[in-house]
Amino acid sequence: MNKTDLVNEIAAKAQLNKVAAKAALEATLESIEQALANDDKVQLIGFGTFSVVEKEARTGINPQTKEKIQIPARKVVKFKPAAELAK
Template sequence: MTKSAKTTKPATSATASDKLGKTQLVDRVADLTGLTRKQSEEAVSATLDVITGALQQGRSVGLPGFGTFSVKATAARTGVKPGTSEKIQIPAGKKVSYKMATDLKGKL
């Protein structure tokens, strides 16, 4: 018997079935680690809290093999209010940036 060729899905917009939510993430962690669902929930929540806290402090978070999250400043700019075409001033702010790791990029 020969191995079938790996098929790839064409790039399409995400649907509800394509999204992995926190509940499904917790279930997968529980399955892979042998932890209870409650322990997995605590571990996932703690991980997200640590990442959020580091980003709030302006630090970047690097996850080897996955990527790096960092905070970037956005400049003030003029925008257009939808529906009215009224010009509005959008203040400077911050956004979370993600840079994919080379290992992950190669796997996709």
């Protein structure tokens, strides 16, 4: 399912027009993005939890040259599905 399909599903299930459904989806995604940028956790009961995790710097290997490279520390988004969703 892509974003257009999701907008169509939201419009049909919430009895909205596609413009309103797209605006609602955009607002939701923007709110989640802002919360994660502020290192907040976003918990949607019955769906799952989005959180930011810090990955430490580590040494990796370039698969083409077999040369060791240093991979810098970074932050990544983690999603943990709710028990109801994981079924």
